[in-house]
Amino acid sequence: MMVGFRMKLDSAKWLACILAVAFVAFLLFGFTGFRSVIAIAVLFIVPSWLLLRKTGLDLEEKMFFSLFIGLGLFPLLVFAVNQLVPSFRLSIAAAFAAIAAVAFSWPKILGKLRRKRQ
Secondary structure (H helix, E strand, C coil): CHHHHHHHHHHHHHHHHHHHHHHHHHHHHCHHHHHHHHHHHHHHHHHHHHHHCCCCCCHHHHHHHHHHHHHHHHHHHHHHHHHHCCCHHHHHHHHHHHHHHHHHHHHHHHHHHHHHHC
16 A cells, blocks of 8 residues: 555656646746647657556656657667658557567566576
8 A cells, every 4th residue: 555655656756847847848938848848748758658557667767768768769669660661650550569569578578587597
């Protein structure tokens, strides 16, 4: 019970940080800056975070990896697949399927690595 409450409290802290950054962007750039920060969070961070939700990582690790996946790995993977497949939409779907497959098989991979260490 305490772990679930702590996770919700940590999630609330991350949400507060994103909203604080959005507020500063609003002060500096107006509504366009606010909208840009929220869009970046929704389009780049949230989908990757939802894929990493079932892993055994801490919340901070999930947020960092979701930012890395959303801003770096996903566009790079789409570009690499697009070199092989002429359709950009098909490349996006293939890259998303590859990242989703890795995210859902990640606990199994970690379990095998832990067994090898012991």
